[in-house]
Amino acid sequence: MSSLTLVRHGQASFFADDYDKLSPLGEKQAELLGEHWVRRDFVFDEIYCGPRSRQARTAHIVGERYRAAGKPWPDVITLPELDEYDLNGLVGKLIPELMDRDPGFGDLVESYQRSDGETEKTRAFQRMFEVLLRHWQSLPHQVDGIETWLAFRERVRRGVDRIRARPGSGRRVAAFTSGGFIGTAVHLALDAPAAAALEVNWRIRNCSLTDFLFSRDRLTLDSFNAVPHLEDTAAWTYR
Numbered sequence: 372m373s374s375l376t377l378v379r380h381g382q383a384s385f386f387a388d389d390y391d392k393l394s395p396l397g398e399k400q401a402e403l404l405g406e407h408w409v410r411r412d413f414v415f416d417e418i419y420c421g422p423r424s425r426q427a428r429t430a431h432i433v434g435e436r437y438r439a440a441g442k443p444w445p446d447v448i449t450l451p452e453l454d455e456y457d458l459n460g461l462v463g464k465l466i467p468e469l470m471d472r473d474p475g476f477g478d479l480v481e482s483y484q485r486s487d488g489e490t491e492k493t494r495a496f497q498r499m500f501e502v503l504l505r506h507w508q509s510l511p512h513q514v515d516g517i518e519t520w521l522a523f524r525e526r527v528r529r530g531v532d533r534i535r536a537r538p539g540s541g542r543r544v545a546a547f548t549s550g551g552f553i554g555t556a557v558h559l560a561l562d563a564p565a566a567a568a569l570e571v572n573w574r575i576r577n578c579s580l581t582d583f584l585f586s587r588d589r590l591t592l593d594s595f596n597a598v599p600h601l602e603d604t605a606a607w608t609y610r
């Protein structure tokens with residue numbers, strides 16, 4: 372059996388003009404992960420990352436810790452399948468549609484727009500976003516320009532399958548991605564209801580580790596959402 376560690380990117384710049392950038396804390400989370408793996412003498416056969424800056428930057432920082440210690444770090448392979456769902460598309464196109472259909476959702480949007488301060492805004496956004504993603508997951512029709520939930524799930528499956536299909540046994544692989552991809556991979560490995568992919572997603576910490584054992588015909592969840600490198604709980608973040 373081989374192992375696959377899915378790493379969620381470090382904390383991004385939530386509410387900033389460019390979300391797709393690690394915050395200072397996100398950079399520190401990635402440094403701590405690299406130092407932890409170096410201390411444990413983890414050697415990886417392959418490293419993958421998604422196309423987003425926050426995913427690639429997390430992998431780059433971890434690799435810097437390896438290079439600084441004189442340890443081997445494979446060239447990072449970018450896999451488009453490791454990308455997150457389209458956050459901007461979901462917010463920009465589905466929010467107006469759902470507000471027209473559901474006055475209760477409109478109240479959540481207004482509550483978010485009225486919120487003030489990072490903590491209040493984060494909580495109001497989460498309440499609104501959970502409803503929005505459940506709506507996205509249950510849509511019976513295609514919305515122009517938005518990847519459907521089923522298409523996203525198949526993309527996740529395809530990405531994992533591409534990694535599994537590479538030759539060799541006993542491989543140790545790491546892939547840097549995002550919470551939606553990881554939650555959906557857990558859903559697929561457990562053959563859980565579709566709603567579980569989102570419920571799992573909400574709990575995935577930045578720079579956490581979710582481990583699978585795999586062969587060409589099997590994918591088994593081994594551990595979930597671990598942060599042994601983040602000993603200070605103040606460094607546990609979810610955005």
